Amino acid sequence: MQRFQSYINGEFLDGEARFQSIDPATGDVWADMPEAREADVDSAVNAAERALYEGPWARLTATQRGKLLYKLADLVAANAQKLAELETHDTGKIIRETSAQIAYVADYYRYYAGIADKIEGSYLPIDKPDMDVWLRREPIGVVAMVVPWNSQLFLSAVKIGPALAAGCTMVVKASEDGPAPLLEFARLVHEAGFPAGVVNILTGFGPSCGAALARHPKVAHIAFTGGPETARHIVRNSAENLASTSLELGGKSPFIVFADADLESAANAQVAGIFAATGQSCVAGSRLIVERSVKDAFLSILKRKAEAIRIGAPLDMATEVGPLATKRQQDHVAALVEKSVGSGARLVVGGQRPDADGYYFPPTILDCDGVASPSLTEEFFGPVLSVVSFETEAEALKLANDTRYGLASGVFTQNLTRAHRLMKGIRAGVVWVNTYRAVSPIAPFGGFGLSGHGREGGIAAALDYTRTKTIWLRTSDDPIPDPFVMR
Numbered sequence: 001m002q003r004f005q006s007y008i009n010g011e012f013l014d015g016e017a018r019f020q021s022i023d024p025a026t027g028d029v030w031a032d033m034p035e036a037r038e039a040d041v042d043s044a045v046n047a048a049e050r051a052l053y054e055g056p057w058a059r060l061t062a063t064q065r066g067k068l069l070y071k072l073a074d075l076v077a078a079n080a081q082k083l084a085e086l087e088t089h090d091t092g093k094i095i096r097e098t099s100a101q102i103a104y105v106a107d108y109y110r111y112y113a114g115i116a117d118k119i120e121g122s123y124l125p126i127d128k129p130d131m132d133v134w135l136r137r138e139p140i141g142v143v144a145m146v147v148p149w150n151s152q153l154f155l156s157a158v159k160i161g162p163a164l165a166a167g168c169t170m171v172v173k174a175s176e177d178g179p180a181p182l183l184e185f186a187r188l189v190h191e192a193g194f195p196a197g198v199v200n201i202l203t204g205f206g207p208s209c210g211a212a213l214a215r216h217p218k219v220a221h222i223a224f225t226g227g228p229e230t231a232r233h234i235v236r237n238s239a240e241n242l243a244s245t246s247l248e249l250g251g252k253s254p255f256i257v258f259a260d261a262d263l264e265s266a267a268n269a270q271v272a273g274i275f276a277a278t279g280q281s282c283v284a285g286s287r288l289i290v291e292r293s294v295k296d297a298f299l300s301i302l303k304r305k306a307e308a309i310r311i312g313a314p315l316d317m318a319t320e321v322g323p324l325a326t327k328r329q330q331d332h333v334a335a336l337v338e339k340s341v342g343s344g345a346r347l348v349v350g351g352q353r354p355d356a357d358g359y360y361f362p363p364t365i366l367d368c369d370g371v372a373s374p375s376l377t378e379e380f381f382g383p384v385l386s387v388v389s390f391e392t393e394a395e396a397l398k399l400a401n402d403t404r405y406g407l408a409s410g411v412f413t414q415n416l417t418r419a420h421r422l423m424k425g426i427r428a429g430v431v432w433v434n435t436y437r438a439v440s441p442i443a444p445f446g447g448f449g450l451s452g453h454g455r456e457g458g459i460a461a462a463l464d465y466t467r468t469k470t471i472w473l474r475t476s477d478d479p480i481p482d483p484f485v486m487r
C-alpha cells in the first residue's frame with residue numbers, strides 16, 4: 001500500500017489522522033492518505049502568510065518567480081507518466097487520457113512562467129497639476145484552492161500557475177476522493193526550489209478541512225472547482241473573512257447539431273464530449289439538441305459508436321472508458337438513469353451497471369423527446385447523454401438556454417451566419433463551433449449562472465490574483481497651505 005503525506009511549510013508530514021483511498025477499478029484499498037484537520041489548515045495558512053510577507057518569496061523579482069515556474073513545468077513534463085499513473089489509480093480515469101492531459105499541464109505552467117514579469121501597473125493622467133499617480137498590482141494575498149477529484153493536476157494548474165505568477169502564496173486542498181497526484185506533485189514543487197510556505201498541499205474532508213480553510217481569517221481569495229452545493233458552503237464560510245471567490249462549477253452543456261453539419265465529425269465530437277473521462281467533466285456535452293430531420297440518422301451513428309467503446313481497466317492503453325471515481329457516483333448515475341426512464345425517457349443504449357468489480361457504468365443515451373426527464377436538468381457527472389430534437393434555429397437556441405447552468409456549449413453547422421447568431425445567443429462562458437473540449441492556457445475559461453463566476457486561463461486569470469494599490473506623489477515644492485486659514 002502506498003503512503004502519502006501532506007506538504008506544509010516545506011515539510012512532508014504524516015499528520016495525526018489518516019484515511020484510506022479506494023482504487024475505483026477494483027473497489028480495493030490501494031493507498032494511505034493524510035487527513036488534514038483544522039490545526040493542519042491553520043498551520044498551512046500561517047506558513048503561507050509568512051512566506052508572502054516575510055520570506056525569500058517576498059523578495060524575489062517577478063522574473064525570478066517566472067524562472068521557478070519554468071523549472072516546475074519541466075519537472076511536471078519529466079514526471080508526467082508517474083503522475084498520470086497515480087491519477088489513474090486514484091480516480092479511475094484512463095491512462096491514455098491522464099498521460100496526454102498531464103503532459104499538457106506543463107504548458108500551463110510555462111505559459112504563466114512567461115506571464116510573471118508581464119503583470120504591469122499603470123500611470124494615471126490625473127486631473128491635478130502637482131500630482132503624479134500610479135497603480136501598482138500586488139499579490140491579492142494567501143489563496144485557498146479547493147479542487148475536485150477529476151483532473152486534479154489540470155484543475156490545480158489553472159489556479160496555481162496564475163497565482164504564483166502574480167506573487168501569491170497558497171494552500172491547496174486536494175479532494176479526499178483521489179488526492180494522490182496532487183500530493184505527489186508537492187514533491188515537484190519542493191524539488192523546483194519554491195521557498196517554504198509558498199505552496200502548501202493537503203487533503204481532508206469538507207467539515208474538518210475544507211470549511212476551516214474557506215473561513216480562515218488570513219485567506220484573501222478562494223479559488224474553487226466543484227459543484228454548486230459545495231460552492232454555496234464555501235461562499236457562506238467566506239463571509240467570515242470576506243475573501244473574494246472564483247467559482248468554476250458544473251454544467252449541463254448543450255450540444256447543438258444542425259442538419260447541414262458533418263454528422264460523422266459531430267458524432268465523434270459528441271462521443272468525446274460526453275463519454276471521455278467517463279463523462280466526469282464539468283464541460284461534458286450532456287444535452288444533445290439535434291435537428292429533427294437528422295435525429296434518427298445521428299442517433300444511429302452515436303449508438304454504433306457507443307456500443308463499440310472499449311470499457312476496461314483504466315491502466316490498459318486499449319481502454320476507452322474506465323470506471324467512475326467513487327461508489328456514490330456510480331449509485332448517483334444509476335439512480336438518475338432509472339428515474340429518467342421512469343419519467344418516460346427511452347433508453348437507446350447502455351443504462352445498466354455491468355456485472356464487474358469496480359465502479360463501472362456503460363456509455364448511455366436517453367431519448368427524451370417530449371418528456372420532462374430529470375436527465376435534462378440534473379448533472380449526472382457520468383457517461384449519460386440526453387437527447388431532444390428541434391425544428392427551427394429559434395427553438396434550438398431556446399432549448400440550449402433552458403438551464404440554470406452556463407459553462408460550455410457546442411454548435412455544429414456549416415452555415416457561418418447561423419453560427420455567429422448562436423455564438424451571441426447562447427448564454428454560456430464557452431462556445432465551441434464545429435469542435436468540442438478544446439482548451440489552451442491562452443484562452444480564458446469559466447461560466448455563467450450556476451456554473452460560477454471568474455475565469456481561469458489567459459492573462460486575465462493572473463490579474464485576478466492581484467489587487468491594485470493607488471500611489472499619490474505630490475510634485476510641488478510649495479508647502480501645503482493650512483486648511484483652516486481663510487485666504
